[in-house]
Amino acid sequence: MYAQLRETASELAGVLWREHTVYRERGGGVVIRGEHVERWISLAPTGGKDRALLRAGRLLDGGTTAPARTEVVVDLTAPVSELAAVCRRMLAEVAAAAEPPAAGPSRAGRPGKVRKGKGGGSGPSRAGRPEKARKSRHTGAGSWVVLVLVGIAVAAWAYTVFGGPGY
Known part of the structure; x- marks a missing residue:
């Protein structure tokens, strides 16, 4: 089963990304990492013949993987183009889940007022990592x-105590 997963993953990686790494994971599955897009896909055996669990997720800062955002069971006998279409849909879901929600009310409750980070945008930077917002x-x-x-009260008190009319 591992040989079939490895072969399918290698073909799939070539269709999806120019730059990728394919390696075996501990559970007997195969992982495809796209460092440049900060995403990963894994194919794991399901126990059924010619079927695999396809999962997709993000790569975090430092290269660690975030838990899978989406998963589906696929038929390994399907053409690679069909598997690639399923992967693209899953990767789009992962990307959508990684984006912050649309501009809504800010903490002060004023709609449309959004704090911006250093780059001038409120979303992720070019590398996909969120920018630190300035406080x-x-x-x-x-x-x-x-x-x-308070200033008026202090001035009134000082006037009456130190320099008021001498009545």
């Missing part, structure tokens, strides 16, 4: 009102 520490209008009122 905005601006003083809000409500805080300014409180500060002005």
